[in-house]
Amino acid sequence: MGYRVSRVPEDGEKITFANGKINVPDNPIVCFIEGDGIGRDIMTASKRIWDAAVAKAYGGTRRIAWMEIYAGEKAANLYDGDYLPEETFDALREFKVGIKGPLTTPVGGGFRSLNVSLRQTLDLYACVRPVKWYRGVPSPLKQPEMVDVVIFREAVEDVYAGIEYEAGTPENEKLARLLREEFGAEFFEGSGLGVKPISAFGTKRLMRQAVQYAIDRGRKSVAVVHKGNIQKFTEGAFRKWCYELAAEAFGDQTITEDELWDRYDGKQPEGKVVIKDRIADIMFQHMLLRPAEFDVLVAPNLNGDYLSDAIAAEVGGVGIAPGANIGDEVALFEATHGTAPKYTDKDVVNPGSLMFSGVMMLEYMGWWDAVQIIEAAYEKTLAQKVVTYDFARQMDGAKQVKTSEFATALINNM
Numbered sequence: 001m002g003y004r005v006s007r008v009p010e011d012g013e014k015i016t017f018a019n020g021k022i023n024v025p026d027n028p029i030v031c032f033i034e035g036d037g038i039g040r041d042i043m044t045a046s047k048r049i050w051d052a053a054v055a056k057a058y059g060g061t062r063r064i065a066w067m068e069i070y071a072g073e074k075a076a077n078l079y080d081g082d083y084l085p086e087e088t089f090d091a092l093r094e095f096k097v098g099i100k101g102p103l104t105t106p107v108g109g110g111f112r113s114l115n116v117s118l119r120q121t122l123d124l125y126a127c128v129r130p131v132k133w134y135r136g137v138p139s140p141l142k143q144p145e146m147v148d149v150v151i152f153r154e155a156v157e158d159v160y161a162g163i164e165y166e167a168g169t170p171e172n173e174k175l176a177r178l179l180r181e182e183f184g185a186e187f188f189e190g191s192g193l194g195v196k197p198i199s200a201f202g203t204k205r206l207m208r209q210a211v212q213y214a215i216d217r218g219r220k221s222v223a224v225v226h227k228g229n230i231q232k233f234t235e236g237a238f239r240k241w242c243y244e245l246a247a248e249a250f251g252d253q254t255i256t257e258d259e260l261w262d263r264y265d266g267k268q269p270e271g272k273v274v275i276k277d278r279i280a281d282i283m284f285q286h287m288l289l290r291p292a293e294f295d296v297l298v299a300p301n302l303n304g305d306y307l308s309d310a311i312a313a314e315v316g317g318v319g320i321a322p323g324a325n326i327g328d329e330v331a332l333f334e335a336t337h338g339t340a341p342k343y344t345d346k347d348v349v350n351p352g353s354l355m356f357s358g359v360m361m362l363e364y365m366g367w368w369d370a371v372q373i374i375e376a377a378y379e380k381t382l383a384q385k386v387v388t389y390d391f392a393r394q395m396d397g398a399k400q401v402k403t404s405e406f407a408t409a410l411i412n413n414m
Contacts, residue, residue, distance in 0.1 A: 001094055003087055005070065005078050012065025015096040015365075017329045022096075024365045026062045031091050035101020036072040037339025042351040043101045045407035049351075049374060050358045052411045057369035067095065071114055072103040084114050089121055092330055099333040099361055101354060102340075115334070116162070119155045124325035124332055125202060126209045127155040127301075129308040130360065133315040134375070136382030138394035141314050146292040149311065150219070152210040153304025155325055157202045158234075160301045164194035198234040198300060203241040209326065210298045211250050214273045219295035222246070222254075224277035225303055238300050239277050246275045280307070287311050308336070319390055320352030322360050331364055333357040347402040350388040377413040381406070384413075 012029035015022065034043045047066065054062055069091045071084050079085040092098050103114040118124065129151040133144035141147070165172035167190050175193050179185040207224075214222050224243070228236030246254045250273070257276035260266060268274060278286060280303045286293065287310070299307055312321035323336040335354040343349050355374070362371050382391075385398045386409045392400035401409065 001090060003091065005085075006067060006087060006091055009065035009067055012067070014094070017096065020328070022365070024367075026058075027065050028097070028365065029065045029067050029095045030361070031067050031069045031095050031098035033069055033071045033088070033098065033100035033103070034074060035335065035339065036074070036104040037102060037341040037344045038349045039072075039101030039103075039335075039339065040345065041343075041347050041349060041403045042335065042354045045351040045403050046355045046358055048407050049355055049410055050362070050370070052414060053362075053370040053373045053377075054367065056414050057367070057373055062367070067091065069098065071100065071118070084117055089118075092122060092332060096329060097331050097333075097361065097365065099354070099358055100335070102335050102338050104339050104341075116160055118332060119325050120161075122325075122327060122330050122332070123156065124327045124330060125154060125156050126206055126324075126326045127151075127153040127304065127308075128209075128213075128324045128326055128360070129153065129304075129312070129336065130322060131308070131311045131315055134320075134382065135379045136385075137316040137320065138391055139315055141288075144315050147287070147311065147315050149287070149291070149294050149297055150213065150217075151297045151299065151304055151308050151311070152206055152213070153299050153308060154198075154202060154206045154238075154301050156301075157198050158301030159194055159196050161195070161197050163197065164192065167192045196231070196234050198238050200237070200241045203238050204245040207242040207245040207298055208249055210296050211246055211254065211273060211275075214296045215250070215253055219273065220268060221274040221276060221294065222296045222298060223283070223294050224275070225280050225283045225297050225299040225307060226277060227280045227303065229279055235280075235300055235303075242277070242298060243275060283307065284310060287314070312336070316352070317390075318353060319350045320356060322353060322356035322358075324357065324360050324364070326364075331361070333361040333364075347404055348389055349403055350390050351403055351407065373414050374410075377410050380413040381410045384409070 009029055012027050013025040015024050015028045034040055069088045070078055071088055075085055076083050132148040133139060165175055172193055210222050224239050226235040226239045228239045254273045254275050257274055260274050309318055312318050318337045321336045324331060324333045334357055337353050340349060359371050359374055385395055386401055387398050388406055389400055392398040
């Protein structure tokens with residue numbers, strides 16, 4: 001496929017899929033979107049770290065062929081004002097794996113969220129957020145090492161589907177009239193209205209990814225997080241469909257929490273993943289008081305959004321929280337924080353969120369040796385108290401360094 005602005009690396013090969021399994025060559029073409037605001041600083045630093053780890057792990061026999069694609073302000077400058085050009089979607093569909101920095105989305109007006117558009121257009125239905133503590137990272141918890149969960153957040157349905165109507169518009173008035181006259185609904189005049197779709201199809205494919213992840217990684221449980229006690233036919237249905245999928249697709253490898261106690265007296269059998277569920281508000285409390293009881297969490301879109309950032313705050317904040325948007329054959333990894341425009345090009349921010357999103361990407365590609373090198377070097381660098389300003393202000397005796405200098409220190413510790 002020809003590209004008007006992006007350039008396909010001549011020394012790279014495509015990542016492919018066969019029978020649902022990824023095939024990664026030794027020189028894969030991987031797309032990257034630099035991002036807005038601090039994106040340039042953290043992407044430059046992170047690419048140096050990923051490349052160094054791959055080189056050290058595989059002695060030059062493997063390397064990533066980077067292909068820049070565009071979204072956000074940089075895209076608008078190159079594509080006549082288009083913040084999310086079709087060429088970007090085409091590249092991700094063709095080359096399968098990409099990683100992106102933060103993108104600008106105005107609050108309350110302007111163009112729609114680019115992140116949501118990428119997820120919905122490419123059907124990247126699973127927003128995956130691993131959250132765990134690394135030694136040396138400042139945390140408000142007494143025992144942050146007990147937090148080690150992976151959140152699977154549904155990413156294209158729920159209120160994020162964007163089906164909403166502004167108060168006072170003809171569309172709003174038409175829907176309000178239908179709800180009142182046909183269904184007897186009662187709500188205040190002048191209300192903004194939104195629709196919250198949650199489907200069996202969308203729920204079950206998310207649950208399939210989550211349970212398979214738990215099985216593949218040796219995780220003990222999958223907890224469904226919902227508000228089904230109040231929203232019975234959306235989030236209550238989400239809970240029901242998750243249990244159905246586990247029984248239908250993984251009946252020999254899963255048991256419910258009730259079965260754990262009724263049949264096994266609370267002693268988990270070898271090779272079985274426990275499927276359980278928790279009300280969303282109680283889950284926030286559990287992740288503060290009893291985090292070690294949870295391994296994989298599955299949640300509808302909005303609850304998963306809140307929960308991901310709240311748990312990340314327990315182990316260092318969204319500044320180092322990684323994330324990915326994963327569909328059936330396309331995966332886009334991302335920094336989970338914003339663009340922080342006041343720090344643009346100042347070379348001061350923590351690259352951790354994007355860096356660890358790249359670690360997730362290397363895991364997805366099966367390049368585990370590189371993953372282990374980065375994680376070990378990261379903890380060694382923190383043990384030396386070499387950190388960016390956000391951690392330096394929380395640590396005694398810290399050596400505060402720039403973004404680029406932190407990358408250099410981490411690479412030297414590989």
